[in-house]
Amino acid sequence: xxxxxxxxxxxxxxxxxxxxxxxxxxxxxxxxxxxxxxxxxxxxxxxxxxxxxxxxxxxxxxxxxxxxxxxxxxxxxxxxxxxxxxxxxxxxxxxxxxxxxxxxxxxxxxxxxxxxxxxxxxxxxxxxxxxxxxxxxxxxxxxxxxxxxxxxxxxxxxxxxxxxxxxxxxxxxxxxxxxxxxxxxxxxxxxxxxxxxxxxxxxxxxxxxxxxxxxxxxxxxxxxxxxxxxxxxxxxxxxxxxxxxxxxxxxxxxxxxxxxxxxxxxxxxxxxxxxxxxxxxxxxxxxxxxxxxxxxxxxxxxxxxxxxxxxxxxxxxxxxxxxxxxxxxxxxxxxxxxxxxxxxxxxxxxxxxxxxxxxxxxxxxxxxxxxxxxxxxxxxxxxxxxxxxxxxxxxxxxxxxxxxxxxxxxxxxxxxxxxxxxxxxxxxxxxxxxxxxxxxxxxxxxxxxxxxxxxxxxxxxxxxxxxxxxxxxxxxxxxxxxxxxxxxxxxxxxxxxxxxxxxxxxxxx
Amino acid sequence: xxxxxxxxxxxxxxxxxxxxxxxxxxxxxxxxxxxxxxxxxxxxxxxxxxxxxxxxxxxxxxxxxxxxxxxxxxxxxxxxxxxxxxxxxxxxxxxxxxxxxxxxxxxxxxxxxxxxxxxxxxxxxxxxxxxxxxxxxxxxxxxxxxxxxxxxxxxxxxxxxxxxxxxxxxxxxxxxxxxxxxxxxxxxxxxxxxxxxxxxxxxxxxxxxxxxxxxxxxxxxxxxxxxxxxxxxxxxxxxxxxxxxxxxxxxxxxxxxxxxxxxxxxxxxxxxxxxxxxxxxxxxxxxxxxxxxxxxxxxxxxxxxxxxxxxx
Numbered sequence: 001x002x003x004x005x006x007x008x009x010x011x012x013x014x015x016x017x018x019x020x021x022x023x024x025x026x027x028x029x030x031x032x033x034x035x036x037x038x039x040x041x042x043x044x045x046x047x048x049x050x051x052x053x054x055x056x057x058x059x060x061x062x063x064x065x066x067x068x069x070x071x072x073x074x075x076x077x078x079x080x081x082x083x084x085x086x087x088x089x090x091x092x093x094x095x096x097x098x099x100x101x102x103x104x105x106x107x108x109x110x111x112x113x114x115x116x117x118x119x120x121x122x123x124x125x126x127x128x129x130x131x132x133x134x135x136x137x138x139x140x141x142x143x144x145x146x147x148x149x150x151x152x153x154x155x156x157x158x159x160x161x162x163x164x165x166x167x168x169x170x171x172x173x174x175x176x177x178x179x180x181x182x183x184x185x186x187x188x189x190x191x192x193x194x195x196x197x198x199x200x201x202x203x204x205x206x207x208x209x210x211x212x213x214x215x216x217x218x219x220x221x222x223x224x225x226x227x228x229x230x231x232x233x234x235x236x237x238x239x240x241x242x243x244x245x246x247x248x249x250x251x252x253x254x255x256x257x258x259x260x261x262x263x264x265x266x267x268x269x270x271x272x273x274x275x276x277x278x279x280x281x282x283x284x285x286x287x288x289x290x291x292x293x294x295x296x297x298x299x300x301x302x303x304x305x306x307x308x309x310x311x312x313x314x315x316x317x318x319x320x321x322x323x324x325x326x327x328x329x330x331x332x333x334x335x336x337x338x339x340x341x342x343x344x345x346x347x348x349x350x351x352x353x354x355x356x357x358x359x360x361x362x363x364x365x366x367x368x369x370x371x372x373x374x375x376x377x378x379x380x381x382x383x384x385x386x387x388x389x390x391x392x393x394x395x396x397x398x399x400x401x402x403x404x405x406x407x408x409x410x411x412x413x414x415x416x417x418x419x420x421x422x423x424x425x426x427x428x429x430x431x432x433x434x435x436x437x438x439x440x441x442x443x444x445x446x447x448x449x450x451x452x453x454x455x456x457x458x459x460x461x462x463x464x465x466x467x468x469x470x471x472x473x474x475x476x477x478x479x480x481x482x483x484x485x486x487x488x489x490x491x492x493x494x495x496x497x498x499x500x501x502x503x504x505x506x507x508x509x
Numbered sequence: 510x511x512x513x514x515x516x517x518x519x520x521x522x523x524x525x526x527x528x529x530x531x532x533x534x535x536x537x538x539x540x541x542x543x544x545x546x547x548x549x550x551x552x553x554x555x556x557x558x559x560x561x562x563x564x565x566x567x568x569x570x571x572x573x574x575x576x577x578x579x580x581x582x583x584x585x586x587x588x589x590x591x592x593x594x595x596x597x598x599x600x601x602x603x604x605x606x607x608x609x610x611x612x613x614x615x616x617x618x619x620x621x622x623x624x625x626x627x628x629x630x631x632x633x634x635x636x637x638x639x640x641x642x643x644x645x646x647x648x649x650x651x652x653x654x655x656x657x658x659x660x661x662x663x664x665x666x667x668x669x670x671x672x673x674x675x676x677x678x679x680x681x682x683x684x685x686x687x688x689x690x691x692x693x694x695x696x697x698x699x700x701x702x703x704x705x706x707x708x709x710x711x712x713x714x715x716x717x718x719x720x721x722x723x724x725x726x727x728x729x730x731x732x733x734x735x736x737x738x739x740x741x742x743x744x745x746x747x748x749x750x751x752x753x754x755x756x757x758x759x760x761x762x763x764x765x766x767x768x769x770x771x772x773x774x775x776x777x778x779x780x781x782x783x784x785x786x787x788x789x790x791x792x793x794x795x796x797x798x799x800x801x802x803x804x805x806x807x808x809x810x811x812x813x814x815x816x817x818x819x820x821x
Contacts (some may be wrong), residue, residue: 140567169741353619353659353681360661362671370660384637386660412752413747415642415778419605420633447598455751478752482741483598499528507633509643509755509776 013051016059017044027059031121063311071120073286077326080231083130089137091130097392108153109274118284128158131173131217132165139172160216167190173213186222232276232330236260242324243282250279250318250327254307257329258300271296271337277307279318280326287318291362294354294389296337300329302355309362357389378460380421380474380505416458416476418486418506425503428487435493435500438475442487444504449479457489470496476508484508569613569714571774572783579761579770581734584610588734589705589715594727595740595758600632600720602741602757604688605643607718608635609755609776609783611684612644614714617652618683621676623661625669628688630721635660643755651732666690670700677707686716701732727762736763742773743788745786754778756786 013033017024020147024044024243026033033054033381038047048054066085072084078101081093094107101107108124109330115122125136155166165173168191171180176180183206188194194202203211205317215221236257244250247487276290291306311318361369370386377383430442438454470491478484486506491497568583576584584590590610594603611620622635637655647653663669666689676685685708689696701717708715717733719726724738738760744753755776759767777784 055631201756339799349618351682352679353679354673356621356679356681357659359675360659364661364663364668364672368662370662372655372658372660374637374655374748380636380638384655389659414744414752415639417639417642417691418601418633418636419608419639420601421639422633423629430596453746453750453752455747456747476752478744481598481745482743482756484741484744484752484755485601506636507601508752509601509640509757 010509012053012055013038014055014057015044016045019057024056026056036181060379064088073288074280075111076286077280077328078107078170079328080235085134086438089134091132091134093308094126104155108155112153114284124153125156126154127156127164128161129217129219131213132156132161132219134174135165135168135172135217138174156217161454162195165214165217166190166195170194170210173217175210175213179210180303180488182206185309232332233270233334234261234264234272234331236264236326236330237326237328238308240323240325241303243325245320245323247318247320250320250324251304251308253327254329255300255304257327258303261329261331262298262300262303265298265331265334266336269336270331270334271298271329272303272333273297273335274332275303275306276330276332278326278330279324281320282322283327285321287324290332292358294365295351295390296335296362306358306362308358309359312363335401361389377463379462380417380460381423414476415508416455420507422505425488425505428502428504430487430489430502432489436473439477439487439502441501442477442504444485449477449481449483449485451476451477452480452482470500474505516787537738541628569610571610571613573772573774573785575821576759576770576772576774576783579764579768581767584613584714586614586714586736587708587712588709589701589717589732590718591717591731591733591736591763592719593738593762594723594738595657595738595760596723597721599740601614602755603718603720603739604632604635605755605776606737606739606757606759607686607716608640608643610716611686612647612653612781613783614684615647615653616683619657619659619681621659621661621665621679621682621685623672623676623685623687625663625666625670625687625689627690628720629662632688641813643776643778643781645777645779645781653781670696673715673717674704674707677704677713678711680711682711682713684714684716685714688718688720690719690721696729696731698730698732701730705732705734706819724762729761731765732765734765735761735767738762742786754784 011032011034014030015033016027019025026040026042026044026047028037029038029040033051036051038051040052044056048056052063055494068084068086068088068090072082072090075082075090075092079092079097080095083091085091094104097105098104100111104126108126111124123137123140125133127133127136131483133156136156142432154164169189170183170191171177171191173191175183178481183189183193191214191492194210199211210223238253238257244253257277261272272293273296274290276288278289279287281287289307289310291310293306297303297306357369366388369389371389373385373387375382378489426444428444430439430440432439438456439451441448441450454475454477456477457473458475459471459473461471462469472488472490473492474486474488476484477487478479484507485504486508487502487504489500490501493500548696567586568577568581569586570577571580592603592607592610594600607690624634635658636685637658640655641648641653661672663672669687669689672686674689675681690761696717696817704715704717727736727738740758740760742756742758744756747753757774759770759772759774761771763769773786774783775786776782
């Protein structure tokens with residue numbers, strides 16, 4: 001269902017269209033179109049014939065999904081447990097939370113008025129099972145998919161689902177369309193038509209799904225909404241009747257929330273490893289600032305510091321607009337953190353290091369901080385990798401794989417691996433005496449280098465299982481100025497290629 | 510710092526002065542400085558395992574009497590040193606010398622290696638396998654381990670310098686090495702003074718590497734203790750005529766409160782220390798005494814690699 005039509009569009013019906021079975025058909029229609037008798041699924045040509053003033057726009061499923069995603073974010077102000085029910089529904093688990101909003105009626109009224117203010121026409125329902133609530137909202141549209149949003153939003157107490165669902169059409173329970181068609185041909189279209197009859201024949205004829213859906217809706221079968229967002233371990237929030245507008249207030253709120261959160265964490269002997277600060281803007285937009293800590297944190301000052309680095313990294317990050325009316329700080333993941341007595345040994349140094357990593361990552365971006373780890377590969381560019389600093393190796397002294405075979409290089413007259421490696425080997429023009437010999441001179445970055453001494457080739461073949469790649473012959477070359485380079489010829493002459501190219505891969509000290 | 514249970518370790522390395530807002534941050538700085546003072550006194554009092562060994566002094570010797578004499582015992586710790594390349598082509602030498610200094614300064618702690626993205630594009634990325642080879646004996650004793658290097662890439666020189674300051678203030682680090690392409694505009698006397706101050710307070714040593722600008726880089730004023738111009742030098746050939754150990758022309762071009770000098774030094778990658786280029790002056794003869802079949806030593810991956818050393 002489309003939002004209310006623009007005022008300046010007058011009383012012209014607005015529809016979106018999609019291509020279906022080779023023709024443009026109406027995908028969604030607005031209220032005016034509905035009143036004029038248009039229905040989703042109608043061919044656009046027919047609709048235009050009836051209403052030449054029709055405004056038709058191509059539909060955009062990706063944008064629809066993105067909008068639902070933002071809406072889902074917005075509904076997190078009510079509960080952290082929610083699931084999307086594509087294409088157009090959201091399921092919120094409000095168990096034990098409705099009283100925070102003044103009861104169920106007040107909750108629905110609040111959601112309704114906010115969504116209306118954003119330009120939506122919401123259909124809402126509360127019931128004891130997610131399926132029943134979803135069915136009730138779906139039942140508010142008739143078969144053609146037109147909204148009957150008027151009338152009160154139903155609230156069904158737990159246990160009263162059966163009475164509420166009886167008169168609903170089966171389609172509202174998301175029973176498969178062909179099953180519905182078959183049942184309708186038998187004159188059975190409502191839930192009660194099934195409920196009043198023995199179950200076994202239905203299950204045998206139409207499959208277990210039909211009965212399962214009814215059972216789930218009636219609460220005879222346990223089901224969960226399959227929340228898409230993991231519930232945070234700890235959560236504190238502040239709601240404001242007057243939206244906060246100043247950046248200082250945002251920071252001050254964070255400070256208070258951090259203190260509350262930390263006292264909760266202290267009580268349970270835990271520290272946060274992932275934190276998220278969410279700001280809900282009055283107009284429905286949600287700002288999320290999340291950060292990761294190398295070690296569990298439980299210190300408000302530390303948390304503030306990390307967030308401040310994060311905010312300093314943004315430019316005009318907050319975009320306060322009309323203000324925020326809800327701020328929430330959650331510890332998304334936590335880890336055990338015992339009250340440590342401050343010690344002045346290696347542990348304190350390690351802690352300082354972890355804090356440094358956090359500070360750098362928060363300000364400059366987590367992906368910019370890395371720690372080298374030896375890779376088990378022959379290709380030079382794969383022999384060393386970078387990993388995230390948070391996954392600390394347990395025994396750092398013994399497990400270093402660079403030490404695996406020290407005899408090779410300890411005995412060598414000079415290091416045979418460069419200290420610098422280019423991400424992309426740089427193409428050079430090289431002149432070799434014989435096609436498979438060492439380079440006599442080469443030009444790199446427009447400078448000509450004359451080879452004075454060299455060692456090689458060291459032949460490195462790509463792993464056979466990756467096929468298609470050429471063998472590399474590496475040469476360690478020193479030019480007349482004493483500069484040392486690592487070059488390779490790409491491809492074996494005559495065997496793999498007729499005109500092998502040369503590359504400069506690294507620079508020696 | 511409102512709470513009394515604040516662990517000492519928490520005081521350390523976080524964004525003083527950089528992200529704060531005016532007066533409150535200054536007050537915070539002051540509080541943190543005080544706390545750090547307390548920390549240092551506490552460390553001295555307890556003399557714990559990782560506190561500085563009493564006899565080590567604040568200098569890292571560079572293994573040559575003449576050099577160390579000029580430097581007053583070696584490269585000063587808790588200070589800022591700048592390394593420049595003689596010409597753009599000498600970037601390998603400059604990076605090699607900076608790495609050599611970092612290895613000499615290494616005391617088994619961690620190292621922060623900051624690289625501006627442009628420097629990475631121009632000079633390549635530090636290659637851990639190669640770094641390990643330069644460390645030699647230190648690797649075996651696990652005094653140096655590439656896995657203890659924190660690699661940081663920054664978008665520009667300004668954030669590189671910011672990160673360097675954070676690192677220098679962090680007690681967990683021995684060395685902070687920052688590679689930047691051009692300091693003009695990003696680093697002036699004030700900025701380098703900040704770094705010097707941070708190094709003095711934190712105790713880590715800062716190495717600022719500018720491989721791209723050549724000798725012109727010296728024209729930018731800097732508060733660094735020493736400024737080096739490094740050039741590549743022909744290495745001593747191996748037995749089969751192959752290039753030998755890294756050799757560099759060192760030019761101590763600026764030395765705050767000391768003499769300048771020029772030397773020719775080689776890096777002994779087996780011992781992890783500097784040595785002389787001329788044979789016979791030190792123990793480098795050992796490498797020449799190696800058996801003649803050295804280049805043909807069977808390697809681990811004989812099926813994949815074959816090595817032939819040849820004299821030209």
